[in-house]
Amino acid sequence: MPEENGQLDKGRQKGFVRRFLDMPPDSVPKTLFVAVTLCLVASMIVSATAVSLRPIQEENKLRDKRINILQVAGVYEPGTNVREAFEAFEPHVLDLTTGKFTADFDPTTFDELAAAGDPELSRALTDDPAGIGRQSNFKTIYLLRKDDGSIDKVILPVHGYGLWSTLYGFVALESNGNDIFGLQFYQHAETPGLGAEVDNPRWKALWSGKKLRDDNGDLQITVDKVPPPAGIEYHVDAIAGATLTSRGVDNLVKFWMGEEGYATFLANLQAGEI
Incomplete structure (x- = not known):
């Protein structure tokens, strides 16, 4: 009996997948599945991009702040090496x-x-x-x-x-x-x-x-x-x-x-x- 029940559950699972795949492309379940999948993939890409770019963003903020310090002190000129001048x-x-x-x-x-x-x-x-x-x-x-x-x-x-x-x-x-x-x-x-x-x-x-x-x-x-x-x-x-x-x-x-x-x-x- 346990073996028969397992086979029955497996058959039902396959039947559900098969029924889902056989649905028309514009059906509600498939539309929701595609929308949710796209949202998950997009959110992962955005999150990964934000994490990878954070050091660059922080470095740019620091550089901009240093440029403003150089400017307010009257020692900044276009082309100035900001890091060296700030030393x-x-x-x-x-x-x-x-x-x-x-x-x-x-x-x-x-x-x-x-x-x-x-x-x-x-x-x-x-x-x-x-x-x-x-x-x-x-x-x-x-x-x-x-x-x-x-x-x-x-x-x-x-x-x-x-x-x-x-x-x-x-x-x-x-x-x-x-x-x-x-x-x-x-x-x-x-x-x-x-x-x-x-x-x-x-x-x-x-x-x-x-x-x-x-x-x-x-x-x-x-x-x-x-x-x-x-x-x-x-x-x-x-x-x-x-x-x-x-x-x-x-x-x-x-x-x-x-x-x-x-x-x-x-x-x-x-x-x-x-």
């Missing part, structure tokens, strides 16, 4: 609380976004003009030195919310920690032709030579349509037709250059303690 920059992980460098993290691998999500390495902001939610207690900054070893430029990462997106970029300061050499964003999703004008070379050029603080040490840098009472040396004209994006840039620059950001570090820099 002139010293990355350091900065403790925002003390304004001093820390050796607790490797600056070449430190992940600021991950740190911002770690309660042990970050803090929730109650006064949050930049709209970033949580702030990492540590930031990777970059120093560019002259041939004699003295500091030439200081490159500080900044980010904050504009109109539609978080803008990520860098502010380059002169060695005195107060004169702005340049500002550049490398990632955002602002409106093309309006807020996206933060990428316009003419608007970026307005930042060169501006000052962060007045002689009393008060933060005065402003992005607005009207210069502040302190004077035009602290003023960058707002982008026409992009009031909210301009306000976002104003907020994020003031936040990061202020007491919650790099103020302690910049004071140490000016005191010769860096």
